[in-house]
Amino acid sequence: MFQKIRYQLLLSNLIVLTIILTAFAITVRITFAYSLNQQLIDRLNTLARAAATGIDIEDGEVETDDEEIIAGQNQAVQWFDVEGEFLAQQGEYPLSLPLDISQSLQKQNSPYPAQGLTTPVNDDESGEFVGYVRVSESLTEVQSITRRLDLGLGGGVFVSLVLSGFGGIWLTRQAMQPIEENFQRLQQFTSDASHELRSPLMAIKTNAAVALKYSEGIRSKDSEKFQMIGSAANQMTRLTERLLILARTDKLTQPDWEIVNLTSLLSKLWQFYNPHALRKKIDFKDKIAGNLYLRGDKVLLTQLFTNLIKNAIYYTPLGGVVEIIAKPLGSNLIIKVQDNGIGIAPEYLEKVFERFWRAEKSRSYKAKKFGLGLAIAQTIAQKHGGLITVDSQLGKGSCFTTRLPRVEKLKNKKLYYR
Numbered sequence: 302m303f304q305k306i307r308y309q310l311l312l313s314n315l316i317v318l319t320i321i322l323t324a325f326a327i328t329v330r331i332t333f334a335y336s337l338n339q340q341l342i343d344r345l346n347t348l349a350r351a352a353a354t355g356i357d358i359e360d361g362e363v364e365t366d367d368e369e370i371i372a373g374q375n376q377a378v379q380w381f382d383v384e385g386e387f388l389a390q391q392g393e394y395p396l397s398l399p400l401d402i403s404q405s406l407q408k409q410n411s412p413y414p415a416q417g418l419t420t421p422v423n424d425d426e427s428g429e430f431v432g433y434v435r436v437s438e439s440l441t442e443v444q445s446i447t448r449r450l451d452l453g454l455g456g457g458v459f460v461s462l463v464l465s466g467f468g469g470i471w472l473t474r475q476a477m478q479p480i481e482e483n484f485q486r487l488q489q490f491t492s493d494a495s496h497e498l499r500s501p502l503m504a505i506k507t508n509a510a511v512a513l514k515y516s517e518g519i520r521s522k523d524s525e526k527f528q529m530i531g532s533a534a535n536q537m538t539r540l541t542e543r544l545l546i547l548a549r550t551d552k553l554t555q556p557d558w559e560i561v562n563l564t565s566l567l568s569k570l571w572q573f574y575n576p577h578a579l580r581k582k583i584d585f586k587d588k589i590a591g592n593l594y595l596r597g598d599k600v601l602l603t604q605l606f607t608n609l610i611k612n613a614i615y616y617t618p619l620g621g622v623v624e625i626i627a628k629p630l631g632s633n634l635i636i637k638v639q640d641n642g643i644g645i646a647p648e649y650l651e652k653v654f655e656r657f658w659r660a661e662k663s664r665s666y667k668a669k670k671f672g673l674g675l676a677i678a679q680t681i682a683q684k685h686g687g688l689i690t691v692d693s694q695l696g697k698g699s700c701f702t703t704r705l706p707r708v709e710k711l712k713n714k715k716l717y718y719r
C-alpha cells in the first residue's frame with residue numbers, strides 16, 4: 302500500500318517538475334531567439350544606413366564616395382534602381398530572392414539561410430528618391446547558436462529530472478517513514494485491543510447467560526436487562542473479531558501461503574449457504590468452473606467470499622435470485638457474486654468498500670451489521686494481488702466481481718504460476 306503511495310508521490314513530483322522545467326526552457330528559448338533576432342535587425346539597419354549614405358545612383362550606375370567595402374563578414378549589400386532593377390552588389394551572402402519592395406524584411410532558406418532588409422535610398426543633396434538598397438546577413442551562425450542553446454536546455458532539463466527523480470526517491474522515503482510507522486502502531490493497537498477485549502467480553506456474556514439460566518428470584522424486568530447485556534456483548538465480540546481480521550489482513554505476509562482449490566472452496570460455501578437462501582425462498586445458483594487454483598490464505602479467502610455471499614442473500618428480498626459464477630480469464634480468476642436484490646445507488650458505489658460504511662445509517666442491534674464486511678473482503682482481495690469491483694443498479698440488483706491471480710495445477714502435481 303505504502304509502496305503505491307510512494308510511487309504516486311514520486312510520479313506527481315516528476316510531472317510537476319517536468320511542466321515547470323519545460324515552461325522555463327521554452328521561455329528562455331523564446332526570449333533568447335527574440336533578442337538574437339533583434340540584434341540581427343539592428344545590425345542590418347546600421348548596415349543599410351551606411352549603404353544608403355554617400356552614394357550616387359545615376360544612369361544605372363552606383364557610385365560610392367570611396368569605393369570602400371561596407372558589408373562585413375557574413376553580410377552583403379545590393380543596390381537597385383527606382384524600378385527595382387538590380388545594379389550592383391557587395392559581400393558574400395547576398396539574397397537570391399527577387400526584390401520585394403512591399404516588405405522591408407525578407408528571409409530565404411536556400412541556397413543558404415539569410416535575412417534581408419530593404420530600404421529606399423534618397424539622394425544626399427536633393428533628397429530625391431534614387432533607388433533601393435537591400436542588405437542581408439547569413440543566418441548560419443544565429444542558427445548554430447540557437448541549436449547549441451536547444452541542446453543545452455534539453456540536456457539541462459533531462460539532467461535536472463534524473464537528479465530530482467533520485468532526490469524524490471529519497472525524499473518520499475523520508476516523508477513516508479513516520480506515516481508507515483504510525484500506521485503499523487495503529488494496526489498493532491487495533492489487533493491488541495481486539496484481542497484483549499475478548500476475555501472481558503466473554504466474562505460478561507457468560508455471566509449474563511448464567512444469570513438468565515438461574516433466573517428464579519430475578520424480576521422479569523431485570524431478566525430483560527440481562528438479555529440485553531448478553532446481546533450487546535455478542536455484538537461487541539463480533540465487532541472485535543472483525544477488527545482483528547482487518548488488522549491481521551493488513552499485516553499479512555505471503556510466505557505462509559498455500560495453493561488453494563477455489564473450485565472446492567466456493568462449492569462448499571454454496572452448499573453451506575443454500576439452506577439460508579432456501580429459507581428466504583431465494584434461488585441460489587452456482588456456475589463454478591473446475592480446476593481453479595490460486596496461491597493464498599484459505600481462511601481469509603473463505604472469509605472474503607462468505608462476506609459477499611452473505612450480503613447477496615441478506616440484501617435480496619424473498620423469492621430473488623443469487624448466483625456465484627467462477628471461471629478463469631487469462632492469468633486471472635474471475636468470481637462474480639450476483640443478485641437481483643435492492644441494489645446500491647450510483648453515488649454510494651465508491652463508498653461500499655470503506656470501513657464502517659453502510660447504506661442504512663441506523664445501527665440496529667438486531668441487524669448485527671457494522672459495515673465492515675466489504676472492507677474486509679476488499680483488503681483480503683488486495684493482499685492476494687486482486688481487486689473487487691461492483692456493478693449495481695438501485696432496485697435491480699448488484700454484482701460483485703472479484704479478480705484474483707491464478708495458478709495452474711499441472712498433471713504431475715507441480716504448480717506453475719501464471
Ligand SMILES: Nc1ncnc2c1ncn2[C@@H]1O[C@H](COP(=O)(O)OP(=O)(O)O)[C@@H](O)[C@H]1O
Nearest residue numbers: 612613616644653659660670671672673674675
Ligand atoms: N449485495 C448487496 N446489495 C445491496 N447493497 C449491498 C450489497 N452488499 C453490500 N451492500 C451495501 O454495502 C454496505 C456495506 O456492506 P458491508 O461492508 O458488507 O457491511 P454490512 O453488510 O455489515 O452493512 C451495506 O450496508 C449495504 O448498504
Ligand SMILES: [Mg+2]
Nearest residue numbers: 608612674675
Ligand atoms: Mg455485510
